[in-house]
Amino acid sequence: MASLGTTESVVSPPSRTVLPRSYLCWLAGTRVSLVGDAALYFALGWAASAHGGQMAALVLTAITLPRTVLLLLGGAVGDRFGARRVMITGDVVMLAAVLALAVAARIWGTPSWMLLGFAAVVGTVDAFYLPATGAMPRRLVSKEQLPRAMALQQAGGQVASLLGAPLGAVLVAVAGLSGTALVDAGSFAAVLAVMLWVRPAAEAERSPRMESLLAGIADGVKTAATDPVLRTALLLTAAAAAGLLPAVALLGPLLARSNGWGPGSAGLVAAGQGAGILLAALLAARLGPMRRIGMGTSLGLALAAVGLAGLAAAPATAAAIAAAVVVGAGSGMFACHMGPLVLAGAPGTHLSRVQSLLTLVQSLALVVANNVLGWLADAAGARSAIALCAVLGCVAGVTGLASPSLRGLRQATS
Structure with a gap:
């Protein structure tokens, strides 16, 4: 493929062959996880709103601030150690975090300090997880299949966002924040199992080991x-x-x-x-x-x-x-x-x-x-x-x- 820096640049056309099984499994696992996340975010926002508008805004800020500050570092880490490895690490951390939230919410309810702490963990993990997730389709499908694969990914993400909030509302009404967190933990366990099974078709290119992360950024x-x-x-x-x-x-x-x-x-x-x-x-x-x-x-x-x-x-x-x-x-x-x-x-x-x-x-x-x-x-x-x-x-x-x-x-x- 020619360099994208010229007007002669090309992007491979969408292949009509069936998308690889590894990609379809990865896509299904990550979309299930997105549904669980959307449900939990609704429950988190609902719990935060009980403390007033200012606290609800602080909880949202606790997610977005570390995510924004650490994004470039997350991208450099993904290129250094591999997107798959970063995603597996992120899934393990989030599985532990949502299980801890479920237990803590059952014992202490929804104090503001707990909501803020969990939101900060989410934002920090997102900073590393999102760049790795964005890079994975290129590791699992050929360039010819990339347009179809990413369109299917977007469609699945849109379905997940449409289903997540209503599911969160039902779960909050039935089981509260603790029960919603347990459901999200199940979705993280599912995507973790998929990530452990999935193997990229080709060896991933990595940034040089001798290069510092700051230089990589x-x-x-x-x-x-x-x-x-x-x-x-x-x-x-x-x-x-x-x-x-x-x-x-x-x-x-x-x-x-x-x-x-x-x-x-x-x-x-x-x-x-x-x-x-x-x-x-x-x-x-x-x-x-x-x-x-x-x-x-x-x-x-x-x-x-x-x-x-x-x-x-x-x-x-x-x-x-x-x-x-x-x-x-x-x-x-x-x-x-x-x-x-x-x-x-x-x-x-x-x-x-x-x-x-x-x-x-x-x-x-x-x-x-x-x-x-x-x-x-x-x-x-x-x-x-x-x-x-x-x-x-x-x-x-x-x-x-x-x-x-x-x-x-x-x-x-x-």
């Missing part, structure tokens, strides 16, 4: 910053995180309140976005991405921007739901093209580091955007804030289409 940042496609991909990912993610999750409820639609309508708008993402992922898994995979990322942003414009102007709930489906379809289209583009283009020795950068730019962009858009919604209304998201998505899409390195990126023909 710097090299990962330099690699992404100097590669035209990776650099543009990171910028577009930041724009997507800032413009697309808060539009429904943060601004959707504010729009519903301002129009007197009620919480049910806000939930349906969020569900519409989820349905659009799932539809785009399933289509990509079945049909594969566009031949011009770089153009597909930009067109996905443009489609999402059209949906956001419709959401900003929606006169009633039905129109808002339809617009949210378009937002989700565009978001899913963007992700299904951007994911394999970045993973196939990253050097084999830098997979986890590039994934850590991808996660980091999303997290930082989302933190900034949530605060800016929240302020704008208070000052000028939710519709104005959503309209700004539409403008950001449109500008990002046009920027991607104008980038020669990204626009010229094609799937391989052989």
Whole structure:
């Protein structure tokens, strides 16, 4: 495959052969774990809310802060010691942590110190686990199968997120935080068993042993910053995180309140976005991405921007739901093209580091955007804030289409 730094760059087309059994087992195990995690996070947030809004915010911060601070280190560790080894270690730590939470919640209830401590463990493990997870598809499938494999991964993740919160609500009502933690422990045990069984098809390329982790972090940042496609991909990912993610999750409820639609309508708008993402992922898994995979990322942003414009102007709930489906379809289209583009283009020795950068730019962009858009919604209304998201998505899409390195990126023909 040619270097991603030129307009002659290519990404292998989606293979029509059956995905490897090892990948399918890995995917099933990790999606089960995501359902358990989503249920536990709901239970954790519910328990924290009993201590007031400030404590609930602190618990969320205890997850996001260490994850953000340690992400680049987590990527360097994944490339040094191997993604599979890092995932197994993370699963063992989290299995022990959720079992300890289940016991502690049974004995002491849900004191704030316990919730904060567990949240800090989650955020710390995530910093190492997420880059390793992002790198694993490249270790388990060929580059030709990567687009289909990652689209299926996204579809499974969307299903997990849709199922997790309702499951968490049921478990909290029936068994409380302790019982929910036990269920999540079962999901960690399942994915741990899968990880112990799975073996990558090829020996993983590693970063040099003599290189310090700090030097490894710097090299990962330099690699992404100097590669035209990776650099543009990171910028577009930041724009997507800032413009697309808060539009429904943060601004959707504010729009519903301002129009007197009620919480049910806000939930349906969020569900519409989820349905659009799932539809785009399933289509990509079945049909594969566009031949011009770089153009597909930009067109996905443009489609999402059209949906956001419709959401900003929606006169009633039905129109808002339809617009949210378009937002989700565009978001899913963007992700299904951007994911394999970045993973196939990253050097084999830098997979986890590039994934850590991808996660980091999303997290930082989302933190900034949530605060800016929240302020704008208070000052000028939710519709104005959503309209700004539409403008950001449109500008990002046009920027991607104008980038020669990204626009010229094609799937391989052989």
